[in-house]
Amino acid sequence: MSGSPRGKAPQMAIRRLSMYYRTLAALREQGVESISSEHLSALTGSTAAQVRRDLAYFGSFGRRGVGYEVHSLQTHVQKILGIGEGWPMALIGVGNLGSALLAYDGFPRQGFRIVEAFDSDPRRVGTVIRDVVVKPMDQIKETIQARHIVMALLAVPAKAAQGVTEQLVAAGVRCLLNFAPVTLKVPPHVHLASVDLSIEVEYLSYVLRESVAEGQAAEGACSDVPRALSG
Amino acid sequence: MSGSPRGKAPQMAIRRLSMYYRTLAALREQGVESISSEHLSALTGSTAAQVRRDLAYFGSFGRRGVGYEVHSLQTHVQKILGIGEGWPMALIGVGNLGSALLAYDGFPRQGFRIVEAFDSDPRRVGTVIRDVVVKPMDQIKETIQARHIVMALLAVPAKAAQGVTEQLVAAGVRCLLNFAPVTLKVPPHVHLASVDLSIEVEYLSYVLRESVAEGQAAEGACSDVPRALSG
DNA sequence: GGGAGCTTGTGATATGTTTCACGTGGCAAT
């Protein structure tokens, strides 16, 4: 019954599943065949109960008294997350950050690939990075529709972000990962996640200031940042 | 009484304050002098009650019947977040991502500056990017201590991350923003936040899969990703 | 000065998430 959620999983649970997945992959490479919720939680900075609960949202994958079989659990988590569907991705904006995203080997390793890249700068159009040819912006719609791309990475300047978003939505994109420091408006059927460096740095600035202000040593400042999946 | 929190603010509240801050800065550039919680919430993808509550954790900055004075509120939020303390930052790892971080203009704009960069690759050591000279790894400790750097951005390969982290902690760093896809272990007095691209993409993959599976049109798929500060 | 209309700040409430604690099932060894 691995496909039937009992109740719906919190977003944070999904994010933790990603971490479990990565850890399981590493364990498998090391030849580890079985693991307990206790051990897995130690490796991912979670708690044993949390690991069990997170998995329980989707089914029952372990054996009482024994633990989880690494390979089987990895496969289940992979299915849950939709890794391996091999969703092709488009990248918009091939500046410093965009280039870094193209080169990021974490994506292909997890089964995601940037198959198209776009930029508005004529000097970048036509260049080839990591086997991907940079195309001009006016080819977004036809390319995305032709290749049935549903996920896009948005690495354009803040000012251009909303306009590009609308083009992408019009082209049929269903998921957006935004790197621009702006609040994007998208229709309800489009899913949006954002990586906002300023927010992360300012959050650290806040906790730093707070811990300095409150005598620092006192009340063992928690080093965990739940939302940011510390670690 | 702007400095006295009544109860402690949730992490998410802090992250939203970052968004309010950015929005207020933009409003000020546009010459807007006053704003209501209703309007501010619309601009940041929050709700009016949430805006008021988030601010109320730190004081009472508005005027009933009127709203908030943009400049004054921006100043207060800036103080709360510790922006303007001008914490100098160190960057470890000047690969694709590291270079992008050096070039990211969102940091200086918000008052954060990368003042030192390090890399283990001899070919990169000595190069200058954005006025920052790349130094070898063995100078981490002395440099960080000499310049009293408390925040570091970690853009090294996953395998090197834990080792470098320990060097940084030993050097006295208090805050780490980690970009490597690993679970870092840090002592309790060190604050840690992570940006993990695989987690973001896999989360989108999950919600996409979910929305496709559940008939997609049904029950207006929520496009908001609280943790990721959608938009 | 007084009333109308607006928006904040905040108790109370509802919702969501994590943690606890233990029943259940499974393995190993005697």
Add this chain to the structure above:
DNA sequence: ATTGCCACGTGAAACATATCACAAGCTCCC
């Protein structure tokens, strides 16, 4: 077989966060 131990799965409790709804306070206008 029986005993002892282990670790999962899960209802219930505790905790955290978000939402509601309204009293308090301000401004403007008459």
